[in-house]
Amino acid sequence: MPLSRWVLALADNSGRSGGSAAALSTVTSLPNLDERALVAEAQAGSRAAFEELVRRYDRDVLRLALNLMKRPEDARDVYQEAFLKVYRNLHRFRFECSFYTWLYRIVTNVCLDHLRRRQARPEDQAPEIHPNRMEEGPRDFFDYQKEHRPTLDPERSLMGKEIQSRIARAMERLSPRERVVFEMKHYQGLKLRAIGDALGTTEETVKNSLFRATRKLRSELEGLR
Amino acid sequence: MSGSSKLIRCEDVAPLLVFYMCDEITSEERAQIDAHLAACSECRAQLTEEGALQSAIDRMPQTADQFESSGVLLSQCRSELAEKLDELAAPKVDEGWQPFGWVRRWMALRPAWSAAALLLVGAIVGTQAIQWLPTGSGNGSAVKVFADSRIKPDTLNKMEVSGINFSRPDGKIQLQLNAEQPMTLTSDEDSADVRQVLTFVVSNSDRFDAGVRLDCVEALRAAVGDEKARAALLAAARKDQNPAVRLKAIDALRDMAGVPAVRDALLDALQRDPNPGVRVEAINLLVRAMEAGGEMPEMAPEAQDSDLPVPAVAPQAVPGSRETEQRILRALDEIRQRDSNRYVRLRSAAALRQIAQQDMQ
Numbered sequence: 311m312p313l314s315r316w317v318l319a320l321a322d323n324s325g326r327s328g329g330s331a332a333a334l335s336t337v338t339s340l341p342n343l344d345e346r347a348l349v350a351e352a353q354a355g356s357r358a359a360f361e362e363l364v365r366r367y368d369r370d371v372l373r374l375a376l377n378l379m380k381r382p383e384d385a386r387d388v389y390q391e392a393f394l395k396v397y398r399n400l401h402r403f404r405f406e407c408s409f410y411t412w413l414y415r416i417v418t419n420v421c422l423d424h425l426r427r428r429q430a431r432p433e434d435q436a437p438e439i440h441p442n443r444m445e446e447g448p449r450d451f452f453d454y455q456k457e458h459r460p461t462l463d464p465e466r467s468l469m470g471k472e473i474q475s476r477i478a479r480a481m482e483r484l485s486p487r488e489r490v491v492f493e494m495k496h497y498q499g500l501k502l503r504a505i506g507d508a509l510g511t512t513e514e515t516v517k518n519s520l521f522r523a524t525r526k527l528r529s530e531l532e533g534l535r
Numbered sequence: 536m537s538g539s540s541k542l543i544r545c546e547d548v549a550p551l552l553v554f555y556m557c558d559e560i561t562s563e564e565r566a567q568i569d570a571h572l573a574a575c576s577e578c579r580a581q582l583t584e585e586g587a588l589q590s591a592i593d594r595m596p597q598t599a600d601q602f603e604s605s606g607v608l609l610s611q612c613r614s615e616l617a618e619k620l621d622e623l624a625a626p627k628v629d630e631g632w633q634p635f636g637w638v639r640r641w642m643a644l645r646p647a648w649s650a651a652a653l654l655l656v657g658a659i660v661g662t663q664a665i666q667w668l669p670t671g672s673g674n675g676s677a678v679k680v681f682a683d684s685r686i687k688p689d690t691l692n693k694m695e696v697s698g699i700n701f702s703r704p705d706g707k708i709q710l711q712l713n714a715e716q717p718m719t720l721t722s723d724e725d726s727a728d729v730r731q732v733l734t735f736v737v738s739n740s741d742r743f744d745a746g747v748r749l750d751c752v753e754a755l756r757a758a759v760g761d762e763k764a765r766a767a768l769l770a771a772a773r774k775d776q777n778p779a780v781r782l783k784a785i786d787a788l789r790d791m792a793g794v795p796a797v798r799d800a801l802l803d804a805l806q807r808d809p810n811p812g813v814r815v816e817a818i819n820l821l822v823r824a825m826e827a828g829g830e831m832p833e834m835a836p837e838a839q840d841s842d843l844p845v846p847a848v849a850p851q852a853v854p855g856s857r858e859t860e861q862r863i864l865r866a867l868d869e870i871r872q873r874d875s876n877r878y879v880r881l882r883s884a885a886a887l888r889q890i891a892q893q894d895m896q
Contacts, residue, residue, distance in 0.1 A: 364616065374599075376597075497597060502554075
C-alpha cells in the first residue's frame with residue numbers, strides 16, 4: 311500500500327521550514343506556497359489560502375473518514391466537521407507540530423467522536439458497508455463473472471473472501487479507539503508513535519489497542535486456519 | 536517453550552510477534568526475537584500465522600476505494616464545506632443598538648401581558664401626565680375651535696327664513712331656516728352662519744319679506760362693527776324698498792355715524808330718500824355725528840329757513856373733516872329750504888340751529 315502524505319508528514323513532526331514574508335511576496339501562486347506559508351496566509355484571513363490547504367489534504371481526510379466510518383454519509387459529516395474545526399481554530403495553531411499532524415489529530419478525534427456516538431446508539435445507525443463482504447446484500451454482476459487469471463486458485467480465492475468477510479465482521483467488534491488505531495496502522499501506515507500523537511495518547515496505549523484489535527481479529531479467524 | 540538457546544521465553548515472544556510483523560519493535564527486541572525464533576518452531580509457526588493475518592488484513596478492500604475512486608464524494612464534500620465557509624464568512628447582520636430591545640423581546644414573547652401593560656401605561660399617562668404637558672397657546676388661554684360652516688352659498692340662494700327669535704336678556708338670536716334640510720341656527724353656536732344669513736337677507740330685499748328683513752336688520756344691529764354687516768346695513772339704508780327697513784337700517788347705524796361711509800349714506804338718505812321719516816332720522820344722526828365731533832360750522836345766513844329760527848352762521852372751514860361737515864351743512868341747509876315735507880324742513884332748520892348753538896358754546 312502506498313504511503314499517503316499523512317505518513318510522510320507524521321513521520322516528521324518537526325514541521326517544514328516556513329517561508330518568510332519576502333518569500334511570500336515573490337510567490338504569487340498559492341499552490342506554490344509551502345505548508346507553513348499557506349497556514350500563515352490562512353491565519354491572516356486568506357480564504358484562498360485556507361482552501362488551498364483543504365485541497366492539499368482533504369483527499370486523505372476523506373479516505374480516512376470513509377475507511378473508519380464505513381459509510382459515505384458519515385464520512386461527509388466527518389470531513390465537514392473536521393475542516394470547520396480547523397477553520398475556527400486555525401489561529402490557535404502555533405507551528406509546534408506540522409499542520410499535517412495537527413489536522414490529522416482533529417480528524418481522528420472527530421472520527422472517534424462519531425464512532426463513539428454510533429456505538430452508544432447502534433439502533434439509530436445504518437449498517438456499515440464493507441466491500442466484498444459476501445453476506446452483504448445482492449452482489450454485483452462482476453462478482454459472478456469467472457476469474458480468468460489462471461494463476462488464481464478458485465478455492466483460495468473463495469477462502470480469501472471468507473477471510474475478508476470475517477475480518478470485516480471482527481472490525482465491527484473493535485472499540486472506536488481500536489478501530490482507529492488499527493486503520494491508522496494497517497491502512498494509513500503510521501507508526502505507533504505518530505498514532506499516539508494524533509490521538510493525544512502515549513505510544514504504549516496505542517500499542518495495547520493494536521494488540522487487542524489483532525487478538526480479536528485472530529479469534530474471529532480461528533476456524534479458518 | 537521449546538528450543539535450547541532462548542534468550543526470552545515463548546510467552547514473552549508471543550505478544551511481540553504482532554509488532555515484529557509491523558516493525559514496531561526496537562532493534563534489541565528484534566535481535567532477541569530472531570534468536571528465539573531460530574530455536575523455537577512453535578513461535579515460528581505462530582509468526583507464520585501472524586504473517587498470514589497481516590497479509591489478509593492488507594488485502595482487505597478499503598471502503599474508500601469503493602466510494603472515493605470516482606471523486607464524486609470528494610466534490611460533494613468540497614461543495615458543502617465551501618457553502619459552510621461562505622456562511623461563516625458572511626458578515627453578521629449588525630442590528631446595532633436597539634433602544635428598549637429587551638422590552639420588545641419581552642413583549643414579543645408575552646403578548647397578553649404586553650397588552651395589559653400598555654393599557655396601564657396609557658391610563659397613567661392619560662390621567663396623570665397630561666397635566667404636565669404644555670397647553671396649546673402657551674399662555675394658558677383656551678384654543679377656539681370653529682366648526683365647519685353649515686351654510687353653503689347654494690343654501691343661501693334656496694333658503695327661506697321661517698322665524699327669527701330674539702332672547703332679549705342675553706341678546707341671543709335663533710334663526711329657523713327652511714332649506715333642503717330645515718335647520719336652526721343660534722348666535723352662540725353658529726355666530727358666523729347667523730351673521731351670514733342675516734347679511735344675505737338684508738342685502739337681498741327682493742327675496743325676503745319686509746318683516747323678515749326688519750328682524751334681520753334689528754339682529755344685525757349688534758354686529759354693526761363687522762364690516763360686512765355694516766355694508767349690508769348701508770345697502771339696506773339706501774336701497775331697501777320698504778321705508779321701515781331703511782329707517783331701521785339707519786337707526787342700526789346710529790353708533791357708526793362718524794364713519795365716512797355711514798355719513799355718506801346718511802347724506803344720501805337725507806337728500807334722496809323719498810320717505811320723510813327716513814330723511815328726518817338721517818338728520819338726527821348727522822346732527823348727532825356733528826355733536827360728537829365737537830366742531831360745529833356756522834350756517835350761512837342765506838341758508839336759513841324762513842319758518843325756522845336759524846342762526847346766521849355760514850359753514851366754516853374745519854380742519855380734518857371740514858369738507859364733509861360742509862357737505863352736511865349744505866345738505867341740511869338745502870333740505871331746510873327745498874324739502875317737500877314741512878316737518879323735514881323744520882327738523883333740518885332745528886338741526887342747523889342746534890349745531891350753531893353748540894358751536895357758540
